[in-house]
Amino acid sequence: MKNEELITKLSQDDIDSMFVYKPENIKYICDFYPSSFAYLIVKDEPVLYVNSIDKEDAEELSQVEVEDVKKLSEIKDELTGNVAVEETLEFGMAQYLNDDLNALTQSAIIEDLRKTKTKDEITKIKNSIAIAENAIGEIDFTSTEKYAAATLEFDMTINGSIKPAFDTIVASGKRSSSPHSVTSMNRVETPIVVDWGAKYDHYCSDITRTFIDGERQEEIWDIVLEAQTAAIRTISPGVEISDVDKAARDVITDYGYGDYFIHSTGHGFGLDIHESPNVSMKAKGVLEENMVITAEPGIYIPGEFGVRIEDDILVKKNPKQLTTLNKKLDFLL
Incomplete structure (x- = not known):
């Protein structure tokens, strides 16, 4: 339900894919809170990338597909079209996602969804x-x-x-x-x-x-x-x-x-x-x-x-x- 709502909102904002790094936002979308380095790529089918430390728990609890984490420099091809990132994403991390930072759109779309509670x-x-x-x-x-x-x-x-x-x-x-x-x-x-x-x-x-x-x-x-x-x-x-x-x-x-x-x-x-x-x-x-x-x-x-x-x-x-x-x-x- 949350995945579908997020994808709909992204489409309305002409966003094709989104990189999600904040643990609270990952928890909100996936119902899994990572204990170590992890990120979520939201497209037609969201995928959660987790460290081996979290893999077993993530596969049991996550509401989206789980894969092994990759270097950020290796996932550029996964982030297609107009790409959104969270407003809280650090500059240094954003650089790994795209050489042209102006091509990334800062978005608070998940935080906006989180304002009202299920x-x-x-x-x-x-x-x-x-x-x-x-x-x-x-x-x-x-x-x-x-x-x-x-x-x-x-x-x-x-x-x-x-x-x-x-x-x-x-x-x-x-x-x-x-x-x-x-x-x-x-x-x-x-x-x-x-x-x-x-x-x-x-x-x-x-x-x-x-x-x-x-x-x-x-x-x-x-x-x-x-x-x-x-x-x-x-x-x-x-x-x-x-x-x-x-x-x-x-x-x-x-x-x-x-x-x-x-x-x-x-x-x-x-x-x-x-x-x-x-x-x-x-x-x-x-x-x-x-x-x-x-x-x-x-x-x-x-x-x-x-x-x-x-x-x-x-x-x-x-x-x-x-x-x-x-x-x-x-x-x-």
Whole structure:
């Protein structure tokens, strides 16, 4: 199905063949994620070329024909007519495919197809979310931030996660005012921002919870929750993507904290942790049914603390929150 849809899209763009190198794109088309050097050539009949290390697994799992990998200089004849490559393909690799780089067309056609998820992909994302949600109950805040992150990642691993979807963030105390703070050897203090996700069959999840203590933290947490609720209510097919960001941003601005909401409201995800669309104030286009996006507003007060709440949302006429965790979680230091 994905192969047929891709070939149809390529034909519509007057592309005769495409060289695919990014592992996530190979997984999307073939349902096999290579562990070593591999590439896919898409023509009338797509063929996956893999290293001997992956050959046995590829032949079992791939939805397209599998052959032994060849040197890139040997496959020029396979790439006929108008040839497309991914926008992320490195210059050095592209040179092996054609001496005239102007003859290669950069295309995001696979990434565009990946924006909306199939039923099978949604199931895999739900499984990834379930692993991540179950693990948060095992996090241990009695030591350092790194120790807390390790306990969380260990539980995800033993319950089916290939690896974390990204570097787990545990940022506590004043360090929580940096949205992407690097987890440290500092002892945990409040508030605690935990941003984490699992990978199930290479599909990601992405969740954030902020553990709070005290009236000031509670006040900011309540504003962030109100902003997130407003954003989620806005989500629906056909809605301008920027309107979702605006819904959250307007709430935070009305409370006087607009300058402290310093990132976009969300992003798409799937095989990559960050995919289109980017749910920001400058975003172009509209939401489409079966996109999966995050809703993650936050307030970050320098020198004090930060609060973020993040959930994973399936775009439907009535948006479906795929994450099921309580927004507010109990904890012990």
